[in-house]
Amino acid sequence: MNEPDTQVLKVVDAFDLDDELRTILRPGAMVRDEQGKRHRLPRYFYEVESHDAAVTVHLAPHFGLNEFIQVDLKEAPRLQQYPRYIPCGVRLLAFYLEQFRTAAGASMHVAVNGGYRSPAHKLSHGATPHMWGTAADIYKIGNQIIRTQEMIERYNEVALDVSDDIFVLPFGHAIGTSADDHVHIDVGYITLIPREINEDRMEQPQESRPRFAFEERRRRERRLPVAADSTDPDSRS
Numbered sequence: 001m002n003e004p005d006t007q008v009l010k011v012v013d014a015f016d017l018d019d020e021l022r023t024i025l026r027p028g029a030m031v032r033d034e035q036g037k038r039h040r041l042p043r044y045f046y047e048v049e050s051h052d053a054a055v056t057v058h059l060a061p062h063f064g065l066n067e068f069i070q071v072d073l074k075e076a077p078r079l080q081q082y083p084r085y086i087p088c089g090v091r092l093l094a095f096y097l098e099q100f101r102t103a104a105g106a107s108m109h110v111a112v113n114g115g116y117r118s119p120a121h122k123l124s125h126g127a128t129p130h131m132w133g134t135a136a137d138i139y140k141i142g143n144q145i146i147r148t149q150e151m152i153e154r155y156n157e158v159a160l161d162v163s164d165d166i167f168v169l170p171f172g173h174a175i176g177t178s179a180d181d182h183v184h185i186d187v188g189y190i191t192l193i194p195r196e197i198n199e200d201r202m203e204q205p206q207e208s209r210p211r212f213a214f215e216e217r218r219r220r221e222r223r224l225p226v227a228a229d230s231t232d233p234d235s236r237s
Contacts, residue, residue, distance in 0.1 A: 009046040009057065009065075011088065011194045013201070024076045024120045025085065031119070033127040034176060039189040041119065042087035042132055044197060049083045059094035062101055062108075068093070068115030068133065075113070076120040086116045087133035088192040096187050097136060099162045104155060106142030111182055114139065125176060127189065129167075135186035137179070146182050155183045 014027035027043040046065075048054050054066035068090050071080060079085070101108050114137030117123055117130040129135035139146055141155060149171040156168040167186050172178025193199065 009048070011196060012045050012047050012085065013197070014043055014045055014085070015201070017085070020078055021085065024078055024118050026119045029119070031127040031131070037127075039127045039132075040191065042089060042191050044088045044191075044193060045085040046088055046090070047083050047085055051082060054084070059091050060098040063094045063097055065090075067110045068136070070110070070112045070115065071117075071121070072112055074122040076118055079118050079120075087131075088194055089190045090116065090133035092187055092190055092192060093134045093136060093185075096163060096166055097185065100159050100166070100185060103158050103162050104141055108138050109140040111137045111139040113137075114182065128176065129186035129189060132189055132191065134188060134190050135184065137182040137184050139182045141183070149180075152179060152183055159183070159185055 014022060014025045017025070025045070026041050029041045030038045031041060032038055048057075048065060048069065051066075054069060055064060057065040059065055059068075065086075069084055069086055073080075097108065113121070113123060115130070115135075116133045117128070119131055121130075124131055138155075141151075144151065146152060146155070152171045156170070159166050159168050165187050167188065169177065169179040169184040171180060173180050
C-alpha cells in the first residue's frame with residue numbers, strides 16, 4: 001500500500017502575491033462576524049502548484065489537501081486555476097477532522113465549496129471560519145448522506161465530545177447560523193504562522209489607507225540609503 005505524500009508545501013506571504021490575488025485574498029484585512037466581532041484574515045498561505053499536488057498531498061492520514069479546495073463557479077475565477085492558495089490553518093482543521101473521523105468510526109466527505117472559501121467566494125458573507133481554512137462542511141459520513149435533523153444532531157454531539165475547540169452549527173435553515181444538509185465543523189478564527197516565517201515585516205492594510213499603499217512604501221524604501229541618515233524622512237525627530 002502506498003503511503004500518503006507528506007511533501008512540504010511552499011509557504012507564501014500573501015503580501016508578496018500579485019495585485020489580483022491580494023485583492024481576492026485580502027491578507028490581514030479586518031472583517032466582522034454576525035455578532036459584529038472583528039477578525040483579521042490570514043496572511044500566510046500554502047501554494048498548491050497543481051491538481052496532482054492537491055491530490056497527492058495529505059494533511060492527515062485520511063484527509064487529502066484536495067478535499068479542502070474543491071470549488072465550483074461560486075469561487076473567484078483566479079482561485080479555480082493553479083497555482084491555488086489556501087491558509088496554513090487548514091492543517092489544524094485536518095487534525096481535528098481526523099479525530100472526529102475516529103470518534104465517528106466512519107469515513108467522511110467534505111462538500112464542494114465546503115472547505116476553504118476566499119473572501120471573494122459568493123458564499124462568503126461576513127467573517128466565516130471557511131475564509132481561514134478552519135471550517136469544513138461534511139455532507140457524507142460512512143455511507144450516509146447527511147440530510148436529517150437526527151443525523152446532524154447526532155454527529156454534532158460526537159464532534160463536540162472530541163474537543164472543546166470544535167464548534168458546530170445547530171440544525172436549521174438559516175444560512176450561516178445553522179445547517180440542514182451537512183455537519184459544519186470549525187475550530188475558530190485561527191491564523192497559523194509557519195515556523196519558517198520571519199515576522200519582521202509588519203505590513204498590514206489599514207481601512208483608512210489605499211488597498212496597496214504598502215507597495216508605494218516599498219518602492220520609496222528601496223530608493224533610500226541602507227543606513228538611516230538625515231535624508232531619511234522617517235528618521236527625523
